[in-house]
Amino acid sequence: MEKSKIIHNVYAHPLLTEEDLSLISSLHQEVYFSKGEYYLSKGEKPESYLILQSGLMRSFVYDYNGNDVTTHFFTKHQLVIEVLSLFKQMPSEESIQAMTDSKCWKIDFNVFENLFHTIPGLSEWGRTWFSEEMYRFKQRSLEMKTLSATDRYLKLLKNHPEVILQAPLKHIATYLGVTDTSLSRIRKEISKGDIPLK
Amino acid sequence: MEKSKIIHNVYAHPLLTEEDLSLISSLHQEVYFSKGEYYLSKGEKPESYLILQSGLMRSFVYDYNGNDVTTHFFTKHQLVIEVLSLFKQMPSEESIQAMTDSKCWKIDFNVFENLFHTIPGLSEWGRTWFSEEMYRFKQRSLEMKTLSATDRYLKLLKNHPEVILQAPLKHIATYLGVTDTSLSRIRKEISKGDIPLK
DNA sequence: TAAAACACTTGACTTATGACAAGAAAACAC
């Protein structure tokens, strides 16, 4: 899939014209991250965001014991972004790292902001995206409360099997809020067929 | 504290002038909620938001067992708002209820949106507020993972003692992600002095 | 290709938390 298709896909919005999209597209630059490589490290101020074309990335923080806790998996065609530090221009608490070799399109945030103020459709798109992002956040934090670890795992498996297949168990475990030992046992239970897949 | 002081306080932003604030202020109307009364019920589309002058309110959802789970406590001078359903104009998953008799200032969202597009400072304020809201969300969902139930309780006690004092234990418990039984025991441990208050 | 690092599983044990139920105290409603 070539660049303009990806960009059109990600920025799809009724108010954005073909010309808008071409312009937006032209401002994205190809970047590659190899497995383990960091896009953003804790303490840095991000100056851009990415669109992930292929591969898998994750964001994580360190908890009070110094353990890293995965906060999000970025999958194909998602924005790879740390919203808070980018918008507030403050050092990031989160780090972002490639889990597999990844190909991305990068856009400078200043450049984006200029466009944002000149293309009305883009600010609409941005507002929508941000409110969707908030929605995903609220949903996820609710799930952490209302679903069991097994159900959270099954949900991730159903919605993002690529994460289960490509990410190491320990990162999936912290993402789901359990230890790797527990997750290993959950998998065992599921594979025994005791757990209905709904 | 009279109306304009509250409004000035809540909408404080370098780009908002005295005249802007007077105009904004004039569009807020006094409303009262008595203890237990709903501002928003699950399934409704909100058409406004509130500024809480005095009292305590909470938002909550029902989990898969039908238990209500408190998602947020609204305290003095906070916006009482369900962002997603208000912005996306869809039925709310959350309900919002007064925990004590409360005095609020209400503004119609359409009215706000008109202002939003005509007063540049207000859209800046809105963007900032929303990103702060996101920040609070991320912080909270992180805490749910990285802090123990006891630490989460102590943090709430430190930052919002008024919630601990005014909300019934069962709602505090679901907010913290534990049962009321557990929270009661956590309190007991703390009162024994075994837990350092940091 | 050998050594090291990592990924995953499993066992034994401990601990935290939940479910259920009973009872005291406080708040509320008529």
Added chain:
DNA sequence: GTGTTTTCTTGTCATAAGTCAAGTGTTTTA
């Protein structure tokens, strides 16, 4: 002001999940 409901605590017991440690297989890397 009394009866009812709600709130909170506490006990017992069951269960889920964490910790620690060992062992196996698989990548990675020099």
